[in-house]
Amino acid sequence: MASSFLGNLVESTYLPLETATTILAMAGLFKWPPQATVNDGDRFDFIVIGSGVGAVIANRLTENEDVRVLLIEAGKNPSVESMLPGLFILLQNSYQDWNYVSEPEEATKNQQFGAYRTSAGKCLGGSSNINHFIHLRGDPCDFDSWAAYLKDESWSYKNVLPYFRKSETIQDEDILKYYANFHGVDGPVIITRQPDDSTRNIMESFEEIGVPSVLDLNTNNTVGFTESSFIIGNGRRQSTSQAYLNNLNRDNLYVLTETVAEKIIFEDNVAVGVILRLGSGEKITVYANREVIVSAGTFNPLTSSGF
Template sequence: MHELKTPGLAQGDAINALEDALYRGQLDRRDFLRLAVAAGLGASSAAALAQDGSEAAINQLYNARNLAAEYDYIVVGSGSAGAVVAGRLAAESDARVLVLEAGGTDQVPAIQTPGLWPTNIRSERDWGHVSTPSPAVNNRSLILPMGKAVGGGSSINVMVWSRGHKNDFDSWHAETGDAGWSYERVLDIYRRIEDWQGEPDPARRGKGGRLWVTPPVDPNPIAHAMLDAAASVGIPKFADQNGVMMEGAGGAALANMRIRDGRRRNVAADYLYQALRRPNVTLLTGAEVQRLVMTGNRVKGVTFVRNGKLHTVRAARRVVLSAGAINTPKILMLSGIGDPAELKRHGIRTVVASRGVGRNFQDHVLVGGCIWEYNKAIPPANNLAEATFFWKSDASLQTPDLQPFQIEVPFASEVTTKEFNPPPAAWTLAPGLVRPKSRGRVTLASSNPADKAIIDGAFLTHPDDVKALLRGIELCREIGNSEALKPYVKREVMPGRLPAEEMANFLRNAVGTYFHESCTCKMGRDDMSVVDGRLSVRGVQGLSIADASVMPTVSTGNTMAPTVLIGERMADILLGRA
């Protein structure tokens, strides 16, 4: 992989970096003052920031060492929704909030540096989940990374801010009967939280919110060439991935990103850390939740393991599960909330029957990939994947179901890498399916919380998914071999022109996922719905879920932004503002 080119830190962002380190306890007050003044901050301003940051570090050290027996709210997970819920509850109320994060710090180069994000996959910052082998993918087990660090998935993902299609939210509204999920209401939230740096669009984009969102800075020229190539086959170009393009038939655009002056901005940085100086919030890392503590159908607290010691803590008001679409249903089932037949298999007494727990698993499918060798290599920029398009595999569809990404390095599966041996100086168009019809399931391996859940991804088990992705491969090859991209092509490496049967086999060998695990505790009103439209677990008192597991159908595009949206709605509900 080529060395990543990134812009240098601006003065303000150098100070932000120092402030982040101070809040996280990575930098003491004296060193902060010295470095902040050297970076150009005035002495009085530096002293004020140092005071706040030192208070945060001292608070968290004290709170961790003096764990209370009870908190008002316990939030399980500090990811794209959990950080939102915990940070807002702590900052906007006097409620006592405990945040339990199973992973460790986000202050490592692999998280902070955009171009290093792939090195987090299969590291200690990844839960290490895999799917069960399936004939539909030629008996392969697909990796299913999920973030295990402060910031959760937002600390290890590709940093793309993809808000979803209008039809996603209108369908969530129809599924739940809750108008808060309608596109009109969702737009209000997105406008409120965004600080959009691209072409102004007051009807759809926010300015001045807490979340910095930007087009790629100094993108690789091949990204613009891909947009021209897409236009040449009838896919129109748009200035904004999240604007009017996502209200219609789709189009091509540079991706929106959560990168600020060369540094990743995970969700915790913008929601959680500023609240840590308040005495009413405690963030514990290395705290892995095992079960909910229940009396009848009421949740009273949680048990968790930290540093080898078992702890039980009570929740006076509510527990919010934000552990992700694999661990959230796992915790529910270990606590006796789930399908009675599944629980009985593991000797777990059913406390609340909820047949939908763990079902309806969805993930976006990503094919590795359609690859071309460069005529002359160009180093990748930003997050290595700057250009994308949304399009329909079938014109009769209401919503685009394809989302290929141009990846500025070779991207192939463990099988296709061996078969085609792509050279390092190559780039990829990776066909992606973002409205899959296949549905999988998460189940328990045993009643032991230390055992990972079993994930049957069911990838490509629905024939329409195969048909759509074959169309996606065809479309990517057409774009990659177009005139607009010829200056960047020495040769097509893979897959080339193949007979239909061989192309289908290539697909089964090449398929992976976008790492967008979701939908295993869906919201709705039918018997398979685990939560209602206000994110309360049906049949259970004192328990809510706020993560991607509550999506009835996975959003169209990368899932970080809709998961932040879910966290925002959860916070609004708990604060009495929705």
């Protein structure tokens, strides 16, 4: 049966035999949370809409065994291809993408369809499954300016840096040698770098005109050119689903894929529940004892979550 499937995979996708064999081998590495059984009127402590950053939130919340968390994702589980770095070109404009396009305007008239394609992940792990792997934190000044504006030091870079460190395992000797204080070595997301002579030549050309090159932009030194860090480790994509949900077995985590959050229910300006449309087309209402957390991507919060 496996050999028959392998032959069909090669024939239907035109993938080389070695690549198809790798896909089959990797398929056994992923064990996504099972589809939960959720009924109309069920209550949870937290309802998380969207499983990109939402995967991180759901993982962290369910560390507390006393809370029940429902994680909602409109798409399916990630494909094995999405975990293979070399196949990222197949992912955007696929079923794992919302396939949005911009409004036509003068600047887009020469684009295909007269508009920009705007990708957004539609699968467990969201856009972290279809992006181009670049790992880059926000600028420290941004965090500090938010803290000052909100008068809330919890937003400051000094406060969020330990959480960045907690999230990652950096696998780069040079970065660890000079910037170990900015990185973690035992987190769920593996971060790597791939130095290349051709890239080095380009960076040296910028240095000749006064633009500095930087070993690591994920520090306080965030101006200059650098060789990118990637969310790639052990030969596979380090998406939020891979890092925070794969092989996660917790009785207090409930995951619904192929489920759309159609409307958030408010009482006295407090979000208390969500109307869901299941993959079967059935609509149910679920309730949150504590919080409804909207983590539905850049575009979806105002379109599919019913604000």
